[in-house]
Amino acid sequence: MRFRKDINGLRAIAVIAVVLFHFNASWMPGGFAGVDVFFVISGFLMTGIIFRGFEQENFSILKFYVARANRIIPALAVLCLVLLVFGWFYLTPLDYKALGKHVGSSMSFLSNIIYWRESGYFDATSHEKWLLHTWSLSAEWQFYIIYPLVLVAMRKFMSLKAMKATILVGTVLGFIFCVIVTYKWPNSAYYLLPTRAWEMMIGGVAYLYPLKFAENRKKAFEWFGLTLIILSYIFISKENLWPGYLALIPVLGAFLLVQAQRNDSAVTGNVLFQLLGKWSYSIYLWHWPLVVLSNYYSIESAIFLIIFSVFIGFLSYRFVESNFVNNNSVNWISIGKPLIICLFVIFFSTLPFNDVYLNKFENDGFFDKNVDIRNDWFYPKESETIKGVDINFVEGVGKENVLFLGDSLIQQYYILTKERSVKNNLFFLTESGCFPVSGFKYRGGHDCHNFMWLEKIINEVNFSKVVVTGNLDQYLLRNDNFIERHDGFLVSLDTIDGKEELRRRIIELFNILSEKTDKAYYIFPTPKGDMYDYDYLGRLELLGNGSKDIAFPKNNNVEYKEFIIPILNEFDVEIIDPQQFLCKPNCSPFYNGYRLTHRDSSHLSASYVAKEVHYLDFLISN
Incomplete structure (x- = not known):
């Protein structure tokens, strides 16, 4: 040719x-x-x-x-x-x-x-x-x-x-x-x-x-x-x-x-x-x-x-x-x-x-202590199905049922069920990347289907408490995060005001929770940013700029709080802010010497949660 x-x-x-x-x-x-x-x-x-x-x-x-x-x-x-x-x-x-x-x-x-x-x-x-x-x-x-x-x-x-x-x-x-x-x-x-x-x-x-x-x-x-x-x-x-x-x-x-x-x-x-x-x-x-x-x-x-x-x-x-x-x-x-x-x-x-x-790194504090940090995560697959909805259930010694609802920011606390004496029956209804309201799509394109059937769970199980969290940052300024189903396909609702639609669906969520549960809690995101990330800190270490004495102020999450707090106040939802417990007075990416608190830029490591996190003990342990 x-x-x-x-x-x-x-x-x-x-x-x-x-x-x-x-x-x-x-x-x-x-x-x-x-x-x-x-x-x-x-x-x-x-x-x-x-x-x-x-x-x-x-x-x-x-x-x-x-x-x-x-x-x-x-x-x-x-x-x-x-x-x-x-x-x-x-x-x-x-x-x-x-x-x-x-x-x-x-x-x-x-x-x-x-x-x-x-x-x-x-x-x-x-x-x-x-x-x-x-x-x-x-x-x-x-x-x-x-x-x-x-x-x-x-x-x-x-x-x-x-x-x-x-x-x-x-x-x-x-x-x-x-x-x-x-x-x-x-x-x-x-x-x-x-x-x-x-x-x-x-x-x-x-x-x-x-x-x-x-x-x-x-x-x-x-x-x-x-x-x-x-x-x-x-x-x-x-x-x-x-x-x-x-x-x-x-x-x-x-x-x-x-x-x-x-x-x-x-x-x-x-x-x-x-x-x-x-x-x-x-x-x-x-x-x-x-x-x-x-x-x-x-x-x-x-x-x-x-x-x-x-x-x-x-x-x-x-x-x-x-x-x-x-x-x-x-x-x-x-x-x-x-x-x-x-x-x-x-x-x-x-x-x-x-x-x-x-x-090469045998005697290096940073790399030696954090060699497996990316794998320092503990969240098993769903263990039960209720009314056709997959859910993770941890049986406690009491009769109270507590629902943990959200994305990976709630999954990171699952390790506490293995480290504390479990008092209540705990249910984890979660999906990575998905804020817990119906109609969202994940960044990869699939729908966050678990939350589409939340009412089935709520009507089947009598929950005394529910704990909600989620990463709103990827949704607040986007108009293309909402979907509807038509003949098995996902259709983006590109013409809507994404922020207002998000507000409407969160209000809808808490309306359901306030009717069906006794008490609701909302957890703000844990501290996050490049300064917590292994890659970022590791590169500083390679360049000779690493230090276990790094500290920085709390992140005020202004836009996040301005959006969500007025909604939570309407329903008398109790707010838990992890920064109040984890940053005293400033935040640091390290604990126990050179050991990192985070597995990546926005999620706590399972080791850190197991040893240092106690602000959810009242829901889990004796």
Whole structure:
């Protein structure tokens, strides 16, 4: 197949969008759709390679895999090794362990599955994961593994014409499946191959069903496709569920631009786009770690880092990619090289777990005492179901029933049920990330369903006391946190005043509680902020600025209190403010020497709660 300058230029359009979005989302809110454009290109090229082999009756799966491995693995391996060396000196032990895990998953092309499984409430934010962007490489490689095997199997009993029709039908069905899954399980839809395969398959459709146009029609198709891509970059944002039906806009745009076949286009064929397209894979590899680096050390020079991404991408292409990319011969050397490189890097990804590395911190107070702080959390799964609602029940020695209602800010106190003598029967109705009123959606897109059926619990169990808390910060200034159900789908109520709707639903909650329970309590959030976070303090420690004598004033939570206190006063709800007990007189992230009070920036560690927290004892212990 002749070199397609238009496709090479399309790569540049995709990588520019991704880089701009990652360095500053406001510059190109939908720039992440550049990945979807890459998928279309990959599907087109891979389908072309496979079907030309079928037509010439010389297709080799082994040769296909070797070519893909030589294209992807060497540059990725170099990036991973550089990050491992950097991390040895400049990352905290917990960050380095996470990096080692992610290097191993990236080199084994399972990182999309790992990041999907890590997409829970407590995991490090995306800007702390050095190889998060490799999820797309993993999804693509999984497609490379499965796609030719399926096509070779189909070729045994189908004609090429029937195979082409099957791919077309499969693409349509894959898109419908993607739309459904995106609304029901958005995290799964984003990361996993089954909901992304149609984007690569539509590239295959572009190869199998090429459209023939006159030159003026080609230009119209090119510009229409380009317009769709640019519109998706500008008007779609991370607030939209993705991929879903909206992904059809950039995908269709890439499809049309490929179909236009304008190899002499001034848009895609200019010198700059041709160079960026040639370096696009390496630019994509290196730009994201620079984004994380800027976040890690608060570097604000985005323009410089973008230019540096292009420069280091050029170096990677010149000295790594170009030495492997055209090596498609099948022999022991061509097979062994990428395999050995891959195994070599996977072996070094175990460094963060090695005693040689861990001994560096053996006598260090901060790192030694907090090595497992991220795992210092205790909240088991629900133990009972009442009227179809999952709830955690702890039986006490008395007859009083107490309901703990809220998000992870109430879950953090569950350890007290194991550390204190339980007097009352305790019920924990909780859901991470969800303020305890009906109709909210969690940041990942699912509804906070437990609280939709709170009245079932209240009517079934006679509660003498109820304790409520929740993180309002992520809701106060947002209008898109409310949902309603229509035929199994979640629909955002984007036109409402979010703050007023929140107020209305909290009043509704306390109306129910005041009617059905004897006494209600509201717990303000525990002290929070970067100054409590292991990563932040660990970086200070690495730079020689750490101190166990750090102290700072209480956080007044002015906006939070101005919003919630008038509501609570209407219902005579008793307020418990943890800062009054934990900050005497100032707040500190440490207790017992260098031991941290928090497992992250906003949640207390289970060890600290068990030893130091007593303001809920009157509800729990004797």
